[in-house]
Amino acid sequence: MRNLDITTLRSFVAVAESGGVTRAAGFLHLTQSAVSMQLKRLEELLGLDLFDRSGRSIALTASGEQLLVYARRMVALNDEVMTRLTDQAYEGEITLGVPHDIVYPAIPQVLKQFHAAFPRVKVQLDSSFTLRLKSEFAKGACDIILTTETGLDAGGEELAVRPLCWVGAPSGSAWRQRPLKLAFGRQCTFRPRVVEHLDEAGIPWDVVVETESDRTIEATVSADLAVHTMIEGTEPPHLDRIDHGGTLPELPAHRINLYGAARAGGEVQDALVSMLRRAFKAPESVQLRTVSNL
Helix, strand or coil: CCCCCHHHHHHHHHHHHHCCHHHHHHHHCCCHHHHHHHHHHHHHHHCCCCEECCCCCCEECHHHHHHHHHHHHHHHHHHHHHHHHHCCCCCEEEEEEEEHHHCCCHHHHHHHHHHHHCCCEEEEEEEECHHHHHHHHHHCCCCEEEEEECCCCCCEEEEEEEEEEEEECCCCCHHHCCCEEEEEECCCCCHHHHHHHHHHCCCCEEEEEEECCHHHHHHHHHCCCCEEEEECCCCCCCCEEECCCCCCCCCCEEEEEEECCCCCCHHHHHHHHHHHHHHHHCCCCCCCCEECCC
């Protein structure tokens, strides 16, 4: 009798759902080679090809699609058993503040891991702008916050330093136009630095979208009506990093900071802080695409 390994199935599900080994490895906190080896062993055990590797991206074969249905159920059942039998009955609520632009891809995975470990503790996610989150934290309305900023205030902890990058529509051409059309949030902390670098490079620009809604920005950029800037590694899948070949200025790095680790929050809050550290201090885990400059 051959037995399927839950750890291997978890890696298989992560690769299938994230669309690549690199991203899945980041979510699982494993190396790419470890995940690839698990997939290889799974295919050898079943005697089947689960992935179609003939294209630029990984796709599931018919057998892979069939296994995915079972694998999700088996992993979910495993997690349910572990939660029910090891639940230490922690209860309560933690308010976590995270800027809009770094919610994905890390935060959903952190929330999932935290819920599995502390199913009776509610995490109230407050997604907003850095300036507002710092104000709410100062008032005690948030227990833990992440920020994106150029400096670090007292009591904060730097998790990562990543450059800003230009993003646009897949195969888009808006980045070639002059004046350069920009889409920004009204309270975006990146905007002054981006405008400063465009002025220094002598590139005319025009803010065509100024809004409170990230969805509005993403829709405008996806339609190739403007470009935007994001912290490298946080681009949504429907936007591409622009490979401008030097025709746009290189942008400065920003810090991803954490505030709240020093507050007495007990074991539960400490666990959430540890998960956030791992998620953002880990090597960049997202497979990134670029808009060709040819």
